[in-house]
Amino acid sequence: MSALSPWIDAYLTPSRPALTFAAKATLAMVLALYVALLFDLDRPYWALISAAFLQIRPMSGMVIEKGLCQIGGTLIGALAGIVIMALFAQARVPALITLTLWLMLCAYASSLLRNNFSYGCIMAAVTAMLVVVIAHGQPGGVFDIAVARLSELGLGAICATLVNALLWPTPVKTHLARQADSVINQAFTHAAQRLDASDDMDELQQSLTQSLEPLMTLETDSQSARYEGPNGAGRVRATHLLTRRALRFFATLGALHQLLNNQAGRIDAPLRRLAGESAQAFRDAAEVSGVPAAREHLQALRYRAHACPDADLEPLQRRLLLGLREVLGSAMIMLDAREAIAHPGRKRLRAGALSWHRDHLAALLNAGRAGLVFSCLAIFWLQTHWANGQVAMLLGTLFSTFFASRDNPATVCLMFFKGMLVALPSAFLFGHVLLSQANGFPMLAMLLFTPLFLGLLGAAKPQLMGYCLAFTIFNILLIMPSNGMDFSFDSFANRALGVIVGLSVVVMAFRMIPGLGAPLRRRRLVRAISADLHGIATPPLHEAEAGFSGRMADRLLLLSQHDTMLPEDQRHLFMIGLNGLDLGRSCLRLRHRLDDAAPPVRRALHELLAVLATAFEASARGQSPRGIREASRALDEALATHGGLSRDRHALLEGLIERLALTLERQAEAMAKHPPTAPS
Numbered sequence: 001m002s003a004l005s006p007w008i009d010a011y012l013t014p015s016r017p018a019l020t021f022a023a024k025a026t027l028a029m030v031l032a033l034y035v036a037l038l039f040d041l042d043r044p045y046w047a048l049i050s051a052a053f054l055q056i057r058p059m060s061g062m063v064i065e066k067g068l069c070q071i072g073g074t075l076i077g078a079l080a081g082i083v084i085m086a087l088f089a090q091a092r093v094p095a096l097i098t099l100t101l102w103l104m105l106c107a108y109a110s111s112l113l114r115n116n117f118s119y120g121c122i123m124a125a126v127t128a129m130l131v132v133v134i135a136h137g138q139p140g141g142v143f144d145i146a147v148a149r150l151s152e153l154g155l156g157a158i159c160a161t162l163v164n165a166l167l168w169p170t171p172v173k174t175h176l177a178r179q180a181d182s183v184i185n186q187a188f189t190h191a192a193q194r195l196d197a198s199d200d201m202d203e204l205q206q207s208l209t210q211s212l213e214p215l216m217t218l219e220t221d222s223q224s225a226r227y228e229g230p231n232g233a234g235r236v237r238a239t240h241l242l243t244r245r246a247l248r249f250f251a252t253l254g255a256l257h258q259l260l261n262n263q264a265g266r267i268d269a270p271l272r273r274l275a276g277e278s279a280q281a282f283r284d285a286a287e288v289s290g291v292p293a294a295r296e297h298l299q300a301l302r303y304r305a306h307a308c309p310d311a312d313l314e315p316l317q318r319r320l321l322l323g324l325r326e327v328l329g330s331a332m333i334m335l336d337a338r339e340a341i342a343h344p345g346r347k348r349l350r351a352g353a354l355s356w357h358r359d360h361l362a363a364l365l366n367a368g369r370a371g372l373v374f375s376c377l378a379i380f381w382l383q384t385h386w387a388n389g390q391v392a393m394l395l396g397t398l399f400s401t402f403f404a405s406r407d408n409p410a411t412v413c414l415m416f417f418k419g420m421l422v423a424l425p426s427a428f429l430f431g432h433v434l435l436s437q438a439n440g441f442p443m444l445a446m447l448l449f450t451p452l453f454l455g456l457l458g459a460a461k462p463q464l465m466g467y468c469l470a471f472t473i474f475n476i477l478l479i480m481p482s483n484g485m486d487f488s489f490d491s492f493a494n495r496a497l498g499v500i501v502g503l504s505v506v507v508m509a510f511r512m513i514p515g516l517g518a519p520l521r522r523r524r525l526v527r528a529i530s531a532d533l534h535g536i537a538t539p540p541l542h543e544a545e546a547g548f549s550g551r552m553a554d555r556l557l558l559l560s561q562h563d564t565m566l567p568e569d570q571r572h573l574f575m576i577g578l579n580g581l582d583l584g585r586s587c588l589r590l591r592h593r594l595d596d597a598a599p600p601v602r603r604a605l606h607e608l609l610a611v612l613a614t615a616f617e618a619s620a621r622g623q624s625p626r627g628i629r630e631a632s633r634a635l636d637e638a639l640a641t642h643g644g645l646s647r648d649r650h651a652l653l654e655g656l657i658e659r660l661a662l663t664l665e666r667q668a669e670a671m672a673k674h675p676p677t678a679p680s
Contacts, residue, residue: 018460050156073123081131186211234344395502419470431479
């Protein structure tokens with residue numbers, strides 16, 4: 001019963017958002033098909049597929065952005081196809097080789113880009129493939145074929161955008177506000193666990209991951225807010241600020257947790273009590289509804305933390321108090337950013353965009369796999385001269401790039417394969433047995449869109465999207481509605497065979513070339529963190545902060561995913577990521593203090609930053625970090641000789657570097673005792 005519950009929920013008790021989503025997507029496809037048939041476009045079903053893909057995430061700004069990326073990618077792909085045919089109109093094999101290289105380039109770019117821009121690269125690959133493959137049958141009409149593909153896909157994008165804007169519009173600002181609430185509530189819950197000095201690492205990791213996931217979704221999706229009026233840019237800036245402050249918040253919490261757990265004997269009772277009260281305040285703020293109520297829970301405690309005297313405290317105790325003040329201050333800024341996401345006009349916030357973690361080796365592997373899939377299908381097409389080999393090549397091109405960046409591409413492919421198998425009898429019944437008896441567009445629409453509506457209704461539920469979206473798309477591809485439809489069984493069987501062959505090759509490719517192995521990906525992630533730490537002293541401070549913070553959020557999520565595959569006593573990867581985030585934030589704090597100091601002080605600072613980066617990489621391999629205290633003494637001497645810091649600030653600097661050295665030493669000990677191994 002539990003295995004069937006998502007299907008029962010989807011079809012027997014559908015929610016109102018699911019019904020709205022299915023109705024809007026179906027109406028967009030009806031409109032696209034009607035206009036395509038009215039103007040007698042060559043392949044109207046492309047307009048249907050275009051409209052269906054645009055409705056996967058039906059928020060208004062996202063549909064507009066995805067439509068623009070789709071049209072832009074289609075235009076670039078059409079131009080690429082025209083250029084290839086202009087060079088190799090009479091040479092099929094060189095044309096296909098050049099096309100394979102273009103597809104690999106698009107797959108590579110798609111793996112490095114985000115969200116809708118990645119989708120634009122996929123459309124550039126698919127359109128070029130269609131132009132080149134179809135044009136070899138009619139080389140004199142290359143330009144007409146390119147224009148036809150652009151018209152069909154553009155028509156689907158326009159119809160989806162119009163329907164989405166006019167019927168039950170769902171603004172992206174509502175989605176962003178929900179994501180921001182989730183980020184802040186989970187972040188405050190995580191803060192309460194950290195300040196309570198919890199030693200349940202699984203619980204801590206889970207709460208942080210549950211905040212990072214919506215944070216990355218929020219950061220990625222915020223770009224589409226630009227298309228929703230003049231306040232959109234304000235929401236984007238507020239999102240950037242929330243992301244930056246949330247990551248600083250997590251880094252400081254990690255440092256406070258280490259002090260409270262490992263230096264408990266050196267922490268006075270009043271400070272421990274203040275940390276406990278802060279934990280309760282964050283817990284209360286996470287449970288209340290609305291920004292004003294959450295701010296009220298934290299504001300009074302923030303005043304208390306700033307009122308605590310700190311002049312006579314030891315460096316580590318003072319570092320704890322300053323960390324509590326910083327955490328509470330970051331929380332207030334996060335609440336301001338949350339309010340600005342909902343109401344951009346009330347607050348003027350400024351923050352630049354973040355960088356993202358990009359793995360070029362993984363992108364090259366995805367490009368090579370996409371090229372191999374297309375090459376195999378192209379050779380099969382050339383050898384058999386099979387007309388429906390074009391369908392197989394289309395699916396191979398589309399899905400080998402579309403699924404490459406997913407967490408489990410082989411699993412997603414199998415879900416699509418099962419959805420395709422269910423679509424076979426549906427398409428035969430509705431698209432050939434019943435549709436052959438239809439007369440006029442109303443009857444055609446009623447028969448054609450009944451299975452499509454059912455598929456979209458199930459696709460509204462995330463657990464079923466893979467099956468139901470495949471069911472919808474393959475119904476369209478197997479029926480191929482147009483003004484001159486062929487209802488013969490031979491035609492249907494050929495298309496079905498083309499679909500099966502194309503998707504089977506994609507499934508086999510992901511099975512045989514699954515991607516970078518977990519150990520290699522872990523090493524590359526740790527090496528990427530180390531490279532960022534090595535380069536943190538070079539660029540301007542605001543660029544270093546934006547680049548490091550954005551990439552670290554991605555890496556923490558990936559390390560968390562790898563950690564869950566390891567035995568419990570070897571789950572140190574997420575700890576490595578958190579320590580890297582803390583170390584990077586601390587290095588940026590040192591730059592904030594000393595970037596304007598005398599040249600000898602800056603040289604000593606750069607040497608210390610380089611030593612810390614090297615020590616992080618060594619500790620991640622289980623080797624004891626070296627040279628930190630020597631580099632710290634050199635910086636102390638430079639400061640004593642050339643000035644630049646008050647005695648008070650100097651003491652804080654000593655406490656910060658001592659804490660970082662202790663953190664890296666404990667990391668080295670943990671990794672030496674339990675080095676991570678590949679999961680069995």
